[in-house]
Amino acid sequence: NAGVTQTPKFQVLKTGQSMTLQCAQDMNHEYMSWYRQDPGMGLRLIHYSVGAGITDQGEVPNGYNVSRSTTEDFPLRLLSAAPSQTSVYFCASSYSIASVGSPLHFGNGTRLTVT
């Protein structure tokens, strides 16, 4: 049982390049989400999914795409990277976000730098 696996750990991109951050969980969780963490700010929700085939926007979705073709995987795509997307990205999953018996499980984070 690996929990939430997030790759890569570090990435440097040039402005305009594209990339995909991978997130996978092996706990059969319905809910998966992506956050970015910037200095002095709380974690901010980018996109989330409540099940395969269902995604929705969070607080800061612009410049990011997601899909959820399987329960296990929830990749985050940057189509044309910008310096403003330099951040630390976290993926998290939960069986059910509103159930008090279902805590969040986080990946180890991806530190992305866009030059």
Place this chain on the structure above:
Amino acid sequence: KNEVEQSPQNLTAQEGEFITINCSYSVGISALHWLQQHPGGGIVSLFMLSSGKKKHGRLIATINIQEKHSSLHITASHPRDSAVYICAVSPGIGTASKLTFGTGTRLQVTL
């Protein structure tokens, strides 16, 4: 104004001290989370609660729904408790998936 406010922002304590971190929120919620972010960056969930009080080892979390306030207490603090503690809320019915986070409380426990 952020929907989730934490205090204090920074806290230094000596080993053995009793610590309280506060979280106030302005929206109706279905649940409140307390998270711990280690110096290496990893985030772990400590508590998820919607009423009353929960205890795990030296950690205690309480919530007062009427006052829209939660506290995280650490008894007999230890240097290994040094971390950033983050409060997050799941809004009410219909928007339960959209978590909102506080900016965190940085705790340093010294010998």
